[in-house]
Amino acid sequence: MPVISFENVRKVYPLPAGDVVALDGVDIAIDEGEFVLIMGPSGSGKSTLLNIMGSLDVPTSGEVTIAGNKIGGMDDDDLTLLRRDHIGFVFQQFNLIPLLSIVENVEYPLILKGRQNGTRERAEEVLRAVGIEKTHFTHKPGELSGGQQQRVAIARALVNDPDFLLCDEPTGNLDSKTGTAIMTLLDRMNREEGKTVVMVTHDPRMTEYADRTIRLVDGRVEE
Amino acid sequence: MTFFDLARRNVVRHWLRSSLAVIGIVIGVIAIASLGIMGNSIGLMFNDMVSDVGDTVIVSPATGVGGGKLTERQVSDIARAVGSNDVIPFSSTADKISVGDKEGGAMLYAIPAGDIPSLLEVESGGYPRDTGGGCLIGSELSANSRDNGLKLGARIRIGDETLRVVGVLKERGMGFDINPDYAIVVPYTWYSSHYDEEDYDQVIVKVRDVNDIDAVKESIEQRMNRREDVVNVMDTRGILESIFAATESITVFLAGIGAISLLVAGVSILNVMLMSVTERIKEIGVLRSIGTRRGEVMRMFIYEALLLGIAGALIGGVLSFCAGYVVTAVFVENPDYLFDPTSLLYIVFGMAFGVITSVASGLYPAWKAAHLNPIQALRHE
Numbered sequence: 001m002p003v004i005s006f007e008n009v010r011k012v013y014p015l016p017a018g019d020v021v022a023l024d025g026v027d028i029a030i031d032e033g034e035f036v037l038i039m040g041p042s043g044s045g046k047s048t049l050l051n052i053m054g055s056l057d058v059p060t061s062g063e064v065t066i067a068g069n070k071i072g073g074m075d076d077d078d079l080t081l082l083r084r085d086h087i088g089f090v091f092q093q094f095n096l097i098p099l100l101s102i103v104e105n106v107e108y109p110l111i112l113k114g115r116q117n118g119t120r121e122r123a124e125e126v127l128r129a130v131g132i133e134k135t136h137f138t139h140k141p142g143e144l145s146g147g148q149q150q151r152v153a154i155a156r157a158l159v160n161d162p163d164f165l166l167c168d169e170p171t172g173n174l175d176s177k178t179g180t181a182i183m184t185l186l187d188r189m190n191r192e193e194g195k196t197v198v199m200v201t202h203d204p205r206m207t208e209y210a211d212r213t214i215r216l217v218d219g220r221v222e223e
Numbered sequence: 224m225t226f227f228d229l230a231r232r233n234v235v236r237h238w239l240r241s242s243l244a245v246i247g248i249v250i251g252v253i254a255i256a257s258l259g260i261m262g263n264s265i266g267l268m269f270n271d272m273v274s275d276v277g278d279t280v281i282v283s284p285a286t287g288v289g290g291g292k293l294t295e296r297q298v299s300d301i302a303r304a305v306g307s308n309d310v311i312p313f314s315s316t317a318d319k320i321s322v323g324d325k326e327g328g329a330m331l332y333a334i335p336a337g338d339i340p341s342l343l344e345v346e347s348g349g350y351p352r353d354t355g356g357g358c359l360i361g362s363e364l365s366a367n368s369r370d371n372g373l374k375l376g377a378r379i380r381i382g383d384e385t386l387r388v389v390g391v392l393k394e395r396g397m398g399f400d401i402n403p404d405y406a407i408v409v410p411y412t413w414y415s416s417h418y419d420e421e422d423y424d425q426v427i428v429k430v431r432d433v434n435d436i437d438a439v440k441e442s443i444e445q446r447m448n449r450r451e452d453v454v455n456v457m458d459t460r461g462i463l464e465s466i467f468a469a470t471e472s473i474t475v476f477l478a479g480i481g482a483i484s485l486l487v488a489g490v491s492i493l494n495v496m497l498m499s500v501t502e503r504i505k506e507i508g509v510l511r512s513i514g515t516r517r518g519e520v521m522r523m524f525i526y527e528a529l530l531l532g533i534a535g536a537l538i539g540g541v542l543s544f545c546a547g548y549v550v551t552a553v554f555v556e557n558p559d560y561l562f563d564p565t566s567l568l569y570i571v572f573g574m575a576f577g578v579i580t581s582v583a584s585g586l587y588p589a590w591k592a593a594h595l596n597p598i599q600a601l602r603h604e
């Protein structure tokens with residue numbers, strides 16, 4: 001059974017000037033352990049697709065199943081818990097919480113999940129796995145380089161052992177060398193840990209890491 | 224690390240803004256608590272006075288203090304009208320006195336010797352008898368004239384007669400019947416023969432049960448003022464009430480000002496919290512997208528308001544105590560009233576009001592934060 005499945009998904013934004021169809025009958029199935037790229041021109045619906053996969057948004061019509069849960073009819077809390085327990089997000093702008101130290105940023109999802117003890121140890125373990133040195137654990141996010149911040153963000157996404165990672169241009173804010181390092185890290189997580197990865201990117205060179213690429217044009221999947 | 228922690232860190236991060244909001248709450252708490260304490264102290268003072276002198280009915284001649292007197296017969300009529308309650312007639316005058324070679328003036332109260340114990344308490348010595356030329360001196364008179372030799376056992380000359388001080392009275396404070404603290408109290412028989420006077424100035428009726436006061440007044444009026452007004456009857460409780468009625472409405476007015484200042488504080492908390500939400504839209508989007516529920520975001524912001532409120536309430540509570548001391552010491556002249564549980568309750572009340580105000584002001588911003596659309600919040604710069 002696929003981790004993510006879309007059946008005839010449509011997303012329409014009703015605007016005064018007329019409806020904008022962001023997704024127009026999308027069928028997608030992503031299996032466990034896959035590394036999938038989503039590519040397409042600007043405005044083709046990539047972010048919309050990723051938001052629905054991440055249960056941040058719901059489709060106008062069609063059926064979406066995420067980690068075995070049909071999201072039709074779910075309320076806000078159900079969707080939030082789905083994100084917390086099954087999905088790891090990696091953003092282009094890293095989006096670490098400035099109030100929290102590096103290790104606390106990674107600890108946060110564990111605490112959200114209600115874990116009482118061992119959270120610090122688990123956070124440190126994941127931080128080490130993504131290549132952050134112990135001396136940086138107590139720093140604030142702003143004190144780290146972009147590449148380091150993105151590693152921390154990946155650690156945060158992984159800490160609750162999600163069913164899949166969703167990455168929206170994770171290397172978009174990094175120079176190519178740092179970007180490659182981040183891609184290598186994600187690739188390793190996919191290969192060694194069997195983590196499912198779905199990534200939106202504009203960079204054609206990324207295809208070498210991916211098992212397959214889904215191309216979106218005007219809200220449709222192009223075969 | 225908890226939501227409370229996050230709230231605390233945000234409050235500390237913007238410490239200047241937070242302290243300004245806290246100052247608002249502090250002022251509100253102080254205003255409510257100290258004004259409440261003031262009102263309460265006035266009430267306590269009233270109760271003290273009522274229990275001291277509130278059981279007294281004073282009967283005086285209707286023709287006024289100048290000419291009118293009450294005869295022996297009228298006094299016994301009054302005594303019959305009030306049943307078993309004590310009736311104490313008295314006269315007063317001022318005269319020149321001398322102690323040793325020192326001369327001065329003093330107020331004299333003349334009370335039948337047998338009635339003195341039911342009206343006045345002695346601090347030292349004993350009570351005078353109808354015969355024997357004894358008298359009592361008031362506590363303040365005694366304290367002020369220690370170097371004059373006016374003390375227990377001293378001899379006072381009034382006109383061509385000599386009285387011996389057999390007792391010093393306990394301090395009695397302000398009264399509506401007699402004010403013996405600065406006066407000399409003599410047995411009525413001595414007064415009567417010395418000034419050749421048979422009648423009395425006023426009659427004090429000590430009502431045993433305060434609830435009977437109206438009935439006692441009524442009964443005296445009916446017996447004495449059948450055809451024309453012969454006597455005026457007034458009770459001290461009524462006098463006190465009319466005095467305190469004015470102060471009470473002032474207290475309500477002042478408490479209103481206190482409430483308004485808290486309202487202003489509430490608005491400033493609201494403002495601070497809205498700023499905090501607006502600045503952190505993106506952060507809220509991140510928190511929501513990685514699995515923080517609406518209720519949890521809401522809690523985080525309410526904790527922030529709660530922290531501001533608690534800080535304001537604690538500081539305000541301590542300062543209220545000081546302000547309460549000043550208020551009771553200056554306006555009511557008795558700081559003891561501050562330590563009365565009912566006064567201290569006003570500090571608790573002010574503090575609770577401060578916390579409630581800030582949490583209430585935090586509700587809307589917290590709700591707003593919790594209901595942001597995560598996608599739009601994430602996109603916010």
Ligand SMILES: Nc1ncnc2c1ncn2[C@@H]1O[C@H](COP(=O)(O)OP(=O)(O)OP(=O)(O)O)[C@@H](O)[C@H]1O
Pocket residue numbers: 013015020021022040041042043044045046047048049
């Ligand atoms: N909240 C919204 N309200 C109205 N229209 C929207 C909204 N979000 C997206 N759209 C529209 O939906 C379409 C798809 O947008 P989307 O952001 O998914 O594109 P994208 O492929 O991610 O583009 P880019 O590569 O520039 O990020 C666009 O036409 C966009 O204008």
Ligand SMILES: [Mg+2]
Pocket residue numbers: 046047048
């Ligand atoms: Mg996009």
